[in-house]
Amino acid sequence: MKKSAWLPAVIAPVVVAGAVAAPMIANAASDPIAGTSPTAAAVIASIAQSSDAQYSGKLVQTSDLGLPELPTGSGGSSLEGNASDALGLLTSSHTARVYVDGADKQRVQLTQQLAEQDLVRNGSEVWTWDSKERTATHVVLPKDAATPKSGTATPSDIAQQAIDAITPSTKVSKPKDVRVAGHDAWQITLTPKSSGTLVGSVRLAVDQQTGLPLRATIEATGQSDPAVQVGFTSLQYGAPAERLFDFTPPSNAKVETKDLSDAPAHAKGDAQHRSAPSGDEPTFTGKGWSTIAELPKGSVDQSALGDDATGLLDQLTKSVDGGRAVQTSLVSVYLTDDGRVLAGAVPVSALVAAAK
Known part of the structure; x- marks a missing residue:
């Protein structure tokens, strides 16, 4: 982790986790979820089917964490971890345009007053761009690497964090039929059984046809309004225009290049009770x-x-x-x-x- 990014990284609400027992998901992977009354495990399992989805849409994120609203734009890009910019993402509402063409082509455009920040991935090539600071970063990823995170979480991000720590400590509701951005979805609620957490519940709305998470809502214990909610307000399926995944920085931009193509890919493992392999890891x-x-x-x-x-x-x-x-x-x-x-x-x- 970039050392200057520690504050937004540890405060970001997507650290919350917990879902249902792993065997339920494994056994439900082939269950259909459209037009039926699926199990919660089948809804969660369907999320994996959306990894190759093609779509474009508008995301809205709202946060009510009890932090004072801080101004953004004091210098640096929130995509690169500037403290005040990244904290600003957690203390006010934000809108982003998202374009996805499968697992290795994505573009996220975060718009702010008189400025825009972009994260663009096309295969192994990743660009970040801050129009206000006129700075760009070009990263060459190793093969099969995941896309770096932008300043805006998506419903998929939060859903994945919830699924990654599957334990018996979570009560899971029966799926409820809802509509999000004009699409039929199944909504499930994950509620911690433990009283030692600040998380009251996590609600996930998953597209009945594609398995794509459309909205994620995190509620804090004792708080009536959602602590964090991110969801699509508009969504269209189909491959976005190919030009959206091409990026060339302006001639007067300051560009930093990082070649990670020879770096080994890290396998996902159990995060709990592990020892840090290096001094900078938690x-x-x-x-x-x-x-x-x-x-x-x-x-x-x-x-x-x-x-x-x-x-x-x-x-x-x-x-x-x-x-x-x-x-x-x-x-x-x-x-x-x-x-x-x-x-x-x-x-x-x-x-x-x-x-x-």
């Missing part, structure tokens, strides 16, 4: 919805956040035993005096206890 304690991630001393360089770092930290955090912390309605982050960072969908008190 370790995990706990399980399910109460999992806590810890970055070791020295892996976070706060000075790399930029000139706005001190003001942001003072504004967002408060002094607690052994360091400073911020607790949103959904996620808490604890910065210890000895340089470690702990985060999770748990109260600050749980992070302080885990750090001792």
